[in-house]
Amino acid sequence: KGPICTAQSVLEQMGDVxxxxxxxxxxxxxxIILVLRWxxxxxxxxxxxxxxxxxxxxxxxxxxxxxxIAIPAGLHQNxxxxxxxxxxxxxxxxxxxxxxxxxxxxxxxxxxxxxxQIILYVFLALVLRGLVVVENGRFGWASKSKSSEQRxxxxxxxxxxxxxxxxxxxxxxxxxxxxxxYPLVYIITIFPISIARWVSxxxxxxPSAATxxxxxxxxxxxxxxxxxxxxxxPGVVRGSPQAPPPS
Numbered sequence: 001k002g003p004i005c006t007a008q009s010v011l012e013q014m015g016d017v018x019x020x021x022x023x024x025x026x027x028x029x030x031x032i033i034l035v036l037r038w039x040x041x042x043x044x045x046x047x048x049x050x051x052x053x054x055x056x057x058x059x060x061x062x063x064x065x066x067x068x069i070a071i072p073a074g075l076h077q078n079x080x081x082x083x084x085x086x087x088x089x090x091x092x093x094x095x096x097x098x099x100x101x102x103x104x105x106x107x108x109x110x111x112x113x114x115x116x117q118i119i120l121y122v123f124l125a126l127v128l129r130g131l132v133v134v135e136n137g138r139f140g141w142a143s144k145s146k147s148s149e150q151r152x153x154x155x156x157x158x159x160x161x162x163x164x165x166x167x168x169x170x171x172x173x174x175x176x177x178x179x180x181x182y183p184l185v186y187i188i189t190i191f192p193i194s195i196a197r198w199v200s201x202x203x204x205x206x207p208s209a210a211t212x213x214x215x216x217x218x219x220x221x222x223x224x225x226x227x228x229x230x231x232x233x234p235g236v237v238r239g240s241p242q243a244p245p246p247s
């Protein structure tokens with residue numbers, strides 16, 4: 001224990017929960033825009049103030065993280081026998097005497113974010129591929145009769161229109177598959193560290209190499225997300241070949 005250990009514990013919990021919540025917000029926003037076709041306002045006016053919606057969302061995330069760290073730490077950190085933050089092997093984190101706080105204030109959010117992202121992105125992929133339709137806010141499987149009617153209508157199209165439609169379908173399918181990489185990358189990065197932590201909770205010793213590998217994978221989540229975003233959305237990344245020219 002000590003100020004350095006406490007600082008490391010706070011930074012680690014901030015990073016873990018912050019990544020989970022912000023990744024979940026991005027997934028939810030993508031789902032709302034592309035699937036539900038809802039257009040969220042860019043700003044919200046409160047009396048004479050006009051506040052950007054992203055600033056409000058980020059403020060709420062950081063408010064939750066701050067309270068989730070400060071309240072239990074304030075209640076237990078001064079306990080001489082069981083300080084809230086202490087050394088837990090290779091780094092400092094929540095003391096093993098507080099298993100509910102470990103799970104409820106960190107790992108629950110990691111796995112909840114992963115589970116919800118899987119659902120959202122799978123639905124998004126199905127919608128983009130045309131297997132699921134959304135009408136008036138309701139989901140349904142695309143009927144075969146409607147698909148056959150569309151094919152009959154398309155049979156009268158010109159060659160140019162048919163090629164344009166086929167190209168649009170290929171782009172939609174490619175985009176749908178790319179979307180599935182986002183939850184996949186998130187799960188890949190949190191899976192090793194989660195397994196390592198759960199095994200350690202049971203009292204089983206974990207090889208140092210396995211612990212280091214799991215921690216490196218988890219700490220690489222930011223780099224992998226930036227790399228994935230650059231590959232899947234080159235049109236909005238400045239400096240990429242497909243990026244729009246600066247205004």
